[in-house]
Amino acid sequence: MTNPNKLAILLTFALTISFLSAGGHATGSEAPSPPKKFEASETPREYETPKYFVPPPPFSEGIFPCSDCHSDMEVNPERRELEDEHVEISEIFNHASEQRWCLDCHNPDDRDKLRLANGDLVSFEESYNLCGQCHGTIFRDWKAGIHGKRTGEWNGKKQYRLCVHCHNPHSPKFKPIKPLPPPDNPLQTKYKKLSDEEIPRNPLGNIQ
Amino acid sequence: METAMNKKSCHNNKCKPLTRRNFLKGSVAGAAALAIPVGTSDASVWESFFQKHFTEMSKEELARVIARLEKKYSNKFNTPFTVKTTPALPDTLFGYGLDLSRCIGCRRCVYACVRENNQSRDPQIHYITVLEFQKGEKWVSDLEESDKYYNPDTVPEEGYFYMPVQCQQCENPPCVKVCPTKATWKEPDGIVVIDYNWCIGCRYCMAACPYGARRFNWGEPQVRKEEINPQTHYLGNRPRYKGVVEKCTYCIQRTRGNPGRYPACVEICPVGARKFGNLLDPKSEIRYLIEHKRVFRLKEELNTSPKFYYFFAT
Numbered sequence: 001m002t003n004p005n006k007l008a009i010l011l012t013f014a015l016t017i018s019f020l021s022a023g024g025h026a027t028g029s030e031a032p033s034p035p036k037k038f039e040a041s042e043t044p045r046e047y048e049t050p051k052y053f054v055p056p057p058p059f060s061e062g063i064f065p066c067s068d069c070h071s072d073m074e075v076n077p078e079r080r081e082l083e084d085e086h087v088e089i090s091e092i093f094n095h096a097s098e099q100r101w102c103l104d105c106h107n108p109d110d111r112d113k114l115r116l117a118n119g120d121l122v123s124f125e126e127s128y129n130l131c132g133q134c135h136g137t138i139f140r141d142w143k144a145g146i147h148g149k150r151t152g153e154w155n156g157k158k159q160y161r162l163c164v165h166c167h168n169p170h171s172p173k174f175k176p177i178k179p180l181p182p183p184d185n186p187l188q189t190k191y192k193k194l195s196d197e198e199i200p201r202n203p204l205g206n207i208q
Numbered sequence: 209m210e211t212a213m214n215k216k217s218c219h220n221n222k223c224k225p226l227t228r229r230n231f232l233k234g235s236v237a238g239a240a241a242l243a244i245p246v247g248t249s250d251a252s253v254w255e256s257f258f259q260k261h262f263t264e265m266s267k268e269e270l271a272r273v274i275a276r277l278e279k280k281y282s283n284k285f286n287t288p289f290t291v292k293t294t295p296a297l298p299d300t301l302f303g304y305g306l307d308l309s310r311c312i313g314c315r316r317c318v319y320a321c322v323r324e325n326n327q328s329r330d331p332q333i334h335y336i337t338v339l340e341f342q343k344g345e346k347w348v349s350d351l352e353e354s355d356k357y358y359n360p361d362t363v364p365e366e367g368y369f370y371m372p373v374q375c376q377q378c379e380n381p382p383c384v385k386v387c388p389t390k391a392t393w394k395e396p397d398g399i400v401v402i403d404y405n406w407c408i409g410c411r412y413c414m415a416a417c418p419y420g421a422r423r424f425n426w427g428e429p430q431v432r433k434e435e436i437n438p439q440t441h442y443l444g445n446r447p448r449y450k451g452v453v454e455k456c457t458y459c460i461q462r463t464r465g466n467p468g469r470y471p472a473c474v475e476i477c478p479v480g481a482r483k484f485g486n487l488l489d490p491k492s493e494i495r496y497l498i499e500h501k502r503v504f505r506l507k508e509e510l511n512t513s514p515k516f517y518y519f520f521a522t
Contacts, residue, residue, distance in 0.1 A: 145493040146307075146501070146521055149480035154492075156467025166480070174479065176362035180315040183356060184332040191331055191427040199432045200329045204319035207476070 052143075052160040057124045064124070066111035075108045077101070092171040105130055105169075131163045180204065252276055261390065262403040262442065274442065281438070281447055285431075289438045291446050294464040296397035302458050302515060303398075303494040304471075305483035305503075306372060309520045312479055313338050313363040313370030320476035321374075324459060325445040326437055328429030335423065335456040336374045336473065343367050374473075375400065375421040375456035376506060376514030383413035383422065392453075398487075398515050399458050401443035409451040418507050419514075422455045458484070487515065497521075 057064075063085060079101050082090040107115035114122050114130045122129045132139030141147035145158065148166065152159040163169070180203050259265075259273055274291050281289040318336045327333040339354035341347045347354070354371070364370065381400050384392050391406035392413055414422040428450045440446040441461035448454050459471035463484070469475075474482040485492035494517070497503065501519040508514075 141521060144496045144500075146483065146497050147480065149475075149477060150483075150493070151470060151475045153467035154463065154470050154485050155489075166478075174312070176364065177312070177314055177478070178361065179313060179359065179363045180319050182315075182359045183318075183334055183337070185357070186331075189331045189426070193428065194330060194430055196433055199430045200332075201432065202319055202323050202329065202435055204316065204323055204476075207316060207320075 054160045054162050058165055070111040077103050089170045094171050128163055259405050285433050285436045287438050292441045296395050299488055300397045301487040303487035304516045305494050305497045306518050307481040307521045308518050309522045310479045310481035311370045316476045317473035320472045324472035326431055330430050331427045333423045336372050338370055338372045340368050340370055376419050376516040379513035382416040386412040386416045399460055404448050404452045407452040418510050422453050424453050425450050
C-alpha cells in the first residue's frame with residue numbers, strides 16, 4: 001500500500017470517529033432545534049425533461065401576468081371563497097380540493113410562476129413538471145406520446161399539448177360532450193341526384 | 209384442326225397465327241368498343257376504359273392517367289386537384305393504436321375522416337363505425353350486441369363504453385385474396401389499397417372482411433363543392449365512382465411522406481385515444497404502447513393479423 005493511500009484511510013477513520021461523537025452529544029438533554037424553514041431556491045433549476053413543442057398555455061383573457069394584480073396584494077393562504085377574477089375557480093374547484101389550496105401549486109412570492117413541492121419554480125409554459133409530481137405514470141406516458149393528443153408529423157415534428165390544454169387544472173375530469181349524429185339508416189337512403197346545395201353538409205363543421 | 213391453327217391472318221404486313229386466343233381477344237375488344245355509349249366517345253372515356261392496372265403502368269402511362277384524372281376532378285369540383293402517387297416509404301410498416309380506456313364515443317373521428325377522405329355525403333359513407341357496448345356484457349366475440357346508432361344528449365353515457373372499428377389493415381387480408389380483378393392489394397408499407405378504376409363492384413371483399421370495414425358506393429357519390437378536399441392520392445381519397453368499394457387507407461395521402469402527417473382521425477380525437485406510427489421503428493409511439501400497455505387485436509383467432517391495436521392505457 002502506498003503512503004498517500006494510508007493517509008486517506010487514516011483521515012477517513014478520524015473523521016468518522018469525530019462525527020459519531022458529535023452525534024452522541026446531540027442526542028443528550030438538548031431540545032431538538034425546530035426544522036429548518038424551506039426556502040425556494042432563487043434561480044430555478046434546469047429540468048432534464050426535454051423542452052416539448054407545446055403551444056402557449058390557455059390563459060383566460062387578461063388574466064396573465066398574475067403579478068399585475070397580485071404584486072400589490074397581501075398573500076392570504078387561508079381557505080376561503082375566492083373573489084373577483086377567481087369566483088369561477090371557487091365554484092368548480094374539485095382537484096383533490098380537500099388536500100389542496102392555491103399556494104400548493106401557485107408561487108406566493110412571484111405569482112407568474114408555479115411552485116413544485118420541493119420549492120423549485122416552473123413557468124406556466126412547463127406546467128407539466130408540476131402535474132407530473134403526482135401523476136407520474138401519466139407524465140411518463142405523455143412524454144412517450146401515449147397519453148394525450150398529438151398532431152403534426154408521425155415521423156417529424158410533433159405538436160404536444162400541455163396537460164391544461166385538455167384538463168382544467170382546477171377541475172380536471174373531462175366533461176361529457178354532445179356526440180355527432182349517428183350514421184344514416186341505409187333503408188332510408190333515397191339514392192337521388194342532388195344539386196350542390198341539397199347535398200348534406202359535414203356535421204363536423206369547423207371543429208379542428 | 210391443324211390447318212385451322214396454322215392459318216395466318218395477315219394485316220399491315222404483320223402476320224399473326226389466328227389462334228383461338230387471338231380470336232377471342234379481338235372479339236372481346238370489339239364488344240367492349242360497342243359497349244361504350246356513342247354520345248360520350250371522347251378520348252378520356254377510351255383512355256379510362258383501357259387504363260392498365262396501377263402497379264403495371266409505366267411512369268409515362270401513370271403520368272398521363274394522373275393528368276387526365278386531375279383535369280376531370282378539377283372541372284367537376286371547380287378547384288385545382290392534386291392526385292399523388294407517392295410510393296411507400298422504405299422501412300415503414302404502419303400500425304395504429306386505439307385506447308379503449310379513453311374513447312368517449314363522440315364520433316369526431318367519423319366525420320373528420322369524411323372531411324379528409326371525400327366520402328359521399330348522400331348516400332352516406334363512413335369508414336369508422338363507433339360501437340357502443342354496455343359495461344359488463346359479452347363483447348369482443350359478440351359485436352352483434354353493440355349499438356352503432358346510439359344518440360344520447362351527451363357522451364360518454366353512464367354504464368357504457370365505446371369501440372370504434374375501421375379497416376384493420378391486416379397483414380393477412382382476406383379481402384385481397386378474394387378479389388377477382390386484383391383491384392385491392394397490400395402495399396409494402398402495409399396499407400391495403402384499392403384501385404377504383406379496376407374495382408368491378410362484385411363486393412366479394414366486403415363479404416370476406418370479418419370487420420365490416422369496406423363500404424360500397426350504391427349510388428353516385430355526392431360531395432358539396434365547398435367541402436371537397438382537393439389534396440388526394442390515387443390509392444386514397446380521390447373522388448370515387450358509383451359501384452366501387454372503398455375503405456380506410458390510414459389517410460395514405462397524408463401519412464405517406466417524409467415528413468408525413470398523422471391521419472385525420474388521430475388529429476381530431478379530443479381525448480387523444482388514437483395513436484399512429486411505424487411498427488418497424490423501436491422508438492415510435494405505436495411500439496411503446498405495444499410493449500408497455502395491455503393490447504389486443506380484434507378477432508385474432510381468424511389469423512388476419514391486423515395492424516390495428518386496441519389498448520388500455522390505464
